[in-house]
Amino acid sequence: MTTSQDNINKLRNSVGVRIGKIIVGGSAPEVVVQSMTNTDTENVSATVSQVAQLARAGSELVRITVNTAAAAKVVSSIRDRLDDMGCHVPLVGDFHFNGHKLLTAYPDCAQALAKYRINPGNVGHGKKRDEQFATMIEAACKYDKPVRIGVNWGSLDPELLARIMDKNAESLEPKDAGYVMREALITSALESAAKAEEIGLGRDHIILSCKVSGVQDLIAVYRDLAASCDYALHLGLTEAGMGSKGIVASTAALSVLLQEGIGDTIRISLTPEPGGDRTREVIVAQEILQTMGLRAFVPMVAACPGCGRTTSTYFQELAENIQSYVRNEMIVWREQYDGVENMTLAVMGCVVNGPGESKHANIGISLPGSGERPVAPVFVDGEKSVTLKGDNIAGEFREIVDKYVQKKYQKKIANG
Numbered sequence: 360m361t362t363s364q365d366n367i368n369k370l371r372n373s374v375g376v377r378i379g380k381i382i383v384g385g386s387a388p389e390v391v392v393q394s395m396t397n398t399d400t401e402n403v404s405a406t407v408s409q410v411a412q413l414a415r416a417g418s419e420l421v422r423i424t425v426n427t428a429a430a431a432k433v434v435s436s437i438r439d440r441l442d443d444m445g446c447h448v449p450l451v452g453d454f455h456f457n458g459h460k461l462l463t464a465y466p467d468c469a470q471a472l473a474k475y476r477i478n479p480g481n482v483g484h485g486k487k488r489d490e491q492f493a494t495m496i497e498a499a500c501k502y503d504k505p506v507r508i509g510v511n512w513g514s515l516d517p518e519l520l521a522r523i524m525d526k527n528a529e530s531l532e533p534k535d536a537g538y539v540m541r542e543a544l545i546t547s548a549l550e551s552a553a554k555a556e557e558i559g560l561g562r563d564h565i566i567l568s569c570k571v572s573g574v575q576d577l578i579a580v581y582r583d584l585a586a587s588c589d590y591a592l593h594l595g596l597t598e599a600g601m602g603s604k605g606i607v608a609s610t611a612a613l614s615v616l617l618q619e620g621i622g623d624t625i626r627i628s629l630t631p632e633p634g635g636d637r638t639r640e641v642i643v644a645q646e647i648l649q650t651m652g653l654r655a656f657v658p659m660v661a662a663c664p665g666c667g668r669t670t671s672t673y674f675q676e677l678a679e680n681i682q683s684y685v686r687n688e689m690i691v692w693r694e695q696y697d698g699v700e701n702m703t704l705a706v707m708g709c710v711v712n713g714p715g716e717s718k719h720a721n722i723g724i725s726l727p728g729s730g731e732r733p734v735a736p737v738f739v740d741g742e743k744s745v746t747l748k749g750d751n752i753a754g755e756f757r758e759i760v761d762k763y764v765q766k767k768y769q770k771k772i773a774n775g
C-alpha cells in the first residue's frame with residue numbers, strides 16, 4: 360500500500376463537514392490539524408495570543424474552553440480581536456456540564472464559534488441528559504454550526520456503561536473489561552449522533568471521536584467505529600503524556616489509523632513541559648502527517664545521527680539552526696510561494712553518507728568529519744554547487760536556501 364493521501368482516502372469515505380472555510384472529511388484531500396489552548400478563556404489577551412501562536416504554527420482549528428459565563432461572554436471579543444489581527448482560524452468551543460446554559464444565554468458566543476465540542480458523558484443524567492443535549496444540538500441547528508460529539512473513556516455516561524456491562528454479563532460468552540469499555544465508547548458516540556440527527560442536525564454537521572489513552576485500545580476503538588459509520592472522525596490519544604512518551608504514543612496510535620484511511624482531523628494531546636511551548640503539539644501533528652507522506656507543511660531536514668567520525672557537534676548545531684530557520688521562514692514563505700513546503704534539505708556530518716544523502720535532497724551540505732579536510736561541499740538538486748569553509752558556513756548555507764526558494768518556487772498572486 361502506498362502512503363499517498365489520494366490512495367488512503369479511497370479506503371474510507373466519510374461525510375464532509377464544513378468548519379468555517381475548512382472542509383473536513385468527504386472529498387477533502389487532507390487530514391486537518393487541530394490544537395487547543397490552555398489559557399483561562401476569560402483572559403482575553405492571553406487567549407488571543409495563544410490562539411494566534413497556534414495558528415501561526417499551522418493549527419487549522421483551535422479549540423478553547425468555554426466553561427463559565429465570564430468565558431462565554433468574551434468569546435465574541437476573542438473572535439473579533441483575532442480577525443483584526445488577520446488571524447481567521449476557526450474557533451471550536453469546548454463545552455462540559457453547563458454548555459446548554461451557556462449556548463442559550465450567550466448567543467454571541469454561539470454565533471462566534473465555528474464548531475461546538477460536546478461530551479455526551481458530561482451533559483447530565485437521565486431526563487436532564489436528554490434535555491440538555493437537545494438544547495445544545497438545537498443551538499447548533501439554529502446557528503448552523505457543526506458539532507463534534509467527543510466521547511472520552513474518563514467520562515463515560517455511567518447509565519450507558521451499566522447497561523452495556525449488564526448485557527455483557529448476561530451473555531453466554533462475556534467479553535473482557537477492555538471490550539466492554541470500547542463498546543460503551545462507540546455506543547455512546549453513535550447513539551448521541553443518532554439523537555442529534557433526530558433533533559435536526561445533519562450528518563454533514565457531525566464529527567465523532569472516541570478517545571482513550573492506550574495505543575492498542577485507540578486503534579481497536581477507531582477500527583470498529585470507522586466500520587460502523589460514515590461520520591467524519593477526529594483522532595487523538597487522550598492524556599498522551601509529556602515529552603517523548605506522549606509523542607511516541609500518539610505517533611504509534613495515529614499512524615496505524617491514518618495508514619488505514621481512518622481519521623479526518625487530528626490533535627496531539629501533549630502535556631507541555633513547565634513553561635513549555637504549546638505549539639509543540641501542532642508541530643508533532645504536522646510531522647506525523649508529513650513523514651507519512653500525507654501532507655507537507657515545512658521543508659524536511661534530513662540529518663545524520665552522528666558517530667565516532669563526527670566528534671564535532673557542529674553538524675548538530677547546523678541541523679538545529681536550519682530546521683528552526685525554515686520553520687520560522689515558512690510563516691512568510693507559505694504566503695509568498697507555492698510548493699516550498701515540499702523542499703528537502705540535508706545536513707550531514709561526514710564523508711561516508713554525506714555527499715550521497717546531500718545529492719538526494721534539493722539542497723544538501725556535507726560537513727567535515729573527524730580528520731577530514733575542513734570544507735563543506737553543497738549540492739543543489741543533485742549537483743555540486745559550491746564548497747563552504749570558514750566561520751560563517753551556517754549563514755552562507757541559509758543564503759543558498761533563500762536564493763533557491765526565490766528561484767525555484769512560483770510566486771503566489773496576491774489577492775485583490
